[in-house]
Amino acid sequence: MSVAIYPGSFDPVTLGHLDIIKRASKIFDHVIIGVLNNTSKTPLFSSEERVNMLRDVLCDIDNVSVESFNGLLVDFAKQKNTNVIIRGLRALTDFDLEMQMAQSNRMVAPDVDTIFLSTSLEYSYLSSSVVKEYARYGVDVKEFVPECIVSKLLDKMKGQ
Ligand code: PNS
Numbered sequence: 001m002s003v004a005i006y007p008g009s010f011d012p013v014t015l016g017h018l019d020i021i022k023r024a025s026k027i028f029d030h031v032i033i034g035v036l037n038n039t040s041k042t043p044l045f046s047s048e049e050r051v052n053m054l055r056d057v058l059c060d061i062d063n064v065s066v067e068s069f070n071g072l073l074v075d076f077a078k079q080k081n082t083n084v085i086i087r088g089l090r091a092l093t094d095f096d097l098e099m100q101m102a103q104s105n106r107m108v109a110p111d112v113d114t115i116f117l118s119t120s121l122e123y124s125y126l127s128s129s130v131v132k133e134y135a136r137y138g139v140d141v142k143e144f145v146p147e148c149i150v151s152k153l154l155d156k157m158k159g160q
Helices: 015-027 047-057 073-079 092-108 128-136 147-158
Strands: 003-008 030-036 064-069 084-089 113-118
Touching: 003 015, 003 073, 015 030, 015 084, 015 113, 030 047, 030 073, 047 064, 047 147, 073 084, 073 092, 084 092, 092 113, 128 147
Parallel strands: 003 030, 003 084, 030 064, 084 113
Antiparallel strands: none
């Protein structure tokens, strides 16, 4: 069975992430979404909230599961018995960082390969940071995130 990990912060999940997940789920038998728990940035949503939001929006895709992880991505991949990592590439600006991550992961775990999926054109500008910034200033973000995330974002912003 072919299994791949799609890791990220998902703070929160965007339509761009969803697009990559749906496409990856057609390529691999199973896709594990790995939600990073030990980020050095302070996330808006806790890792439990991020996992639950992803589970909600992905409930109709059978071959996708969601888990949080701590520590190194390559260790999480080993734990899950896979050596395939998926990342989305939006634009040239992503390239440096993504190459750096893929190369360093291969330095410590030569068997682990990163496969890049090019983001669909309509999401090439989209990031969780942009979504949070817009939501903070009251811009309607329904075109950027799944419907059920909109109200969760607004609630968070009100609580800040
Ligand atoms: O959604 P993001 O924030 O771009 O995802 C980044 C992520 C989670 C893929 C990356 O930070 C990561 O793999 N972190 C785990 C720690 C690790 O393995 N670091 C070494 C790779 S540079």
